Amino acid sequence: MSETAQRSTILLTGATGCIGGRLLAALEARGHAVRCMTRRPGTLAGRVGPRTAVVRGDCFDPVSLAAPLAGVDTAYYLVHSMGGPRSHDFESRDREAARNFGEAARSAGARRIIYVGGLGAETGLSRHLRSRHETGEVLRASGVPVVELRSGIVIGAGSLSFELVRALVERLPVMTCPSWVRTPTQPIALSDLIAYLVAALDLPHGESRLFEVGGADAVSYGGIMQEYARQRGLRRWFIPVPLLTPRLSSLWLGLTTPVYARVGRELIDGVRTPTVVRDDAALTAFPIRPLGLRQAIRRALEEEDAAFAARPWSDEALSAATPLRWGGARIRSRLIDSRVVDLPVPAAAAFAPIRRIGGVSGWYYGNWLWRLRGLVDRLIGGVGMKRGRRDPEDLAVGDILDCWRVVDCQPDARLLLAADMKLPGHAWLEFAVTSKSDGTTTIRQTAVFDAAGLWGRIYWHALYPAHVLLFRGMLRSIGQRAMKETY
Structure with missing residues (x-):
């Protein structure tokens, strides 16, 4: 890392987003002094390190940009209007925001802007990809040198493209696959994109650079979905349908994944364009060797x-x-x-029954239901409920607890268990104990089920009445035991 990069203040926009949030953590871990610009500073409260400042700024309000950019050497521009207000007009808003930011950066004397764009040839682009390219051009027109990283689909939790793949594969056992699912693309792991963004700080100042960055594998969109399904243990059937256009597919997307419909339709409209790396200059300029698709998805899930x-x-x-x-x-x-x-008891008293749960102490409510579930689990090849526990009073990470395994144990504060039984998904049970200023204590009991596809969701919803009965009774009994042992 150069001395200039180590000393200077870095401005980060988009820190509340998927890429920006991970980039902030990476920059802080390397000791950089970071200034985050956001329209609502309160959204970053408690999420930044001691050397990071949070300031208000809005790319649609040029006057508000002067203070955030003052004294900044490098600015990361991670702003996109597609998912915000007036998203129907995101192309013109992207141009306006980039123009305002570039001019303010030039006036403030910034030496460089680092920007994440999108892969794709210069012609025949969708509105989304065209806007990504135009944003880079507008930033460069400001006169401030720009390092533009044109990225493929980002594989990582929180990435919109990855969440769309997840939603489709998790929800639909059978998927109609139009011809565009065979369009080549070069997805990149979120961790690799962050590594490129950090490494861009070490490039020499003075001129604009454009790099195409992608993962090690060029695959199809269908290949991404198939690999995700494989790693999640889901059987999925893909039926070719040659007449389903991206436009019709985007309407269908709105019915199957309505949460992502507004921006997902724009992304789907762009899948007819190959998004692969045509210039591998990034492999020479940066000491980074990106992951392949299989490793990228595995890392995202882990x-x-x-x-x-x-x-x-x-x-x-x-x-x-x-x-x-x-x-x-x-x-x-x-x-x-x-x-x-x-509960009107100290945290230690509230946690005591939680610490002793399982084994000879049982689960405090509906033990016969737990035994029945264990019997069913044994019949289908699972571990059942008879493994007990190592010690009746003490717990440590890695301990066995009947059909559970201890993932985290913080004395008088938290117990997190992961299920070892046979399930159509993964299950966790958490007990979190928090002391309040009035001397009382709150126990939060949270059961989480990561459903593997349709059968996982059917399992959760079908057994939900039994889960409510068990979890409600268990928490009530834990509270009663804590009170009895205290008073």
Whole structure:
């Protein structure tokens, strides 16, 4: 890393997004002084490090850009209007935002702008890809040198393209596949794109550069869906339908994945354009060897599980969930049942029954139902409920707990269990204990099921009444035991 890059302040736009959030963490980990610009600074509260400043700025308000860009050497431009207000007119809004930002960066004396665009030839582009290219051109017209990384589909949790693939594969056992699913593309792992963005800081100043970046594999869109299905253990049937155009496909997308319909239709409209790397200059300019598709999807799923295990459920975390009329709530493919109880006892007392759960202590409610579930699990080749636990009082990460395994255990604060039983998906059970300022303690019990396709969702919703009965009774009994042992 050059001395200039180490010393200078970096401006980061889009820090609340998928790429921007990961880039912020990478820059902070390398000791950079970062300034995040956002229209709503409160959205980054508690999510930045001590050397990171959060300032207000809006690319559609030129006056507001002067302060964020003051004294900045390098600015990351990760702004896109496709998913925001007036998204029907995102092309002109993208041009306006880039023009305002580029002019403000020039006035502030910024030495470089780093921007993520999209792969694709210069002609025959969709509105989305054309806008990505135009944004780079507008930034360069400001006179500030621009490093543009034209990227393929980003494989990583939170990436819109990846979430569209996930939603389609998870929801549809049988998919009609028009000819455009055979269009070649070169997806890139989110971690590799972040590595390119960080490495761009070390490029010499003084001239604009354009790099095409993609993963190690050029595949089809259908190949991405098939590989995702394989790694999730899902059997999917793809039926060729030659007459289904991207436009009709985008309308169909709105019916099957309505959450992503507004921006997903624009992405689907662009799949007729091959998005592969034609110039491999990035492999020479950067010390990065990107992952192939299989490794990229595996890493995305593993990183998502690791992030999930590291963060306890809370009101803030659950605010991102979509409430369901039946079955609790949903975040992506994960189905959630979360409930709380407030107790007038210290955190240690509230956690004591949780620490002793399972084994000879049982599960505090409906033990016969747990035994029945264990018997069914044994009949279908699972571990059942008879493994017990290592110690009746002590728990450690990796311990066996009947049909569960301890993933995280923080004394008097958190117990996270992962299910080892046979399931059409993956299941976790978390107990989080929080002390309140009034001396009381809250226990939040959260059951999470990462449903593997249609059968996983059917399993969750069919057994939801039994789950409600068990989880509600278990939390109530834990609270009663904590009270009894305290008083």
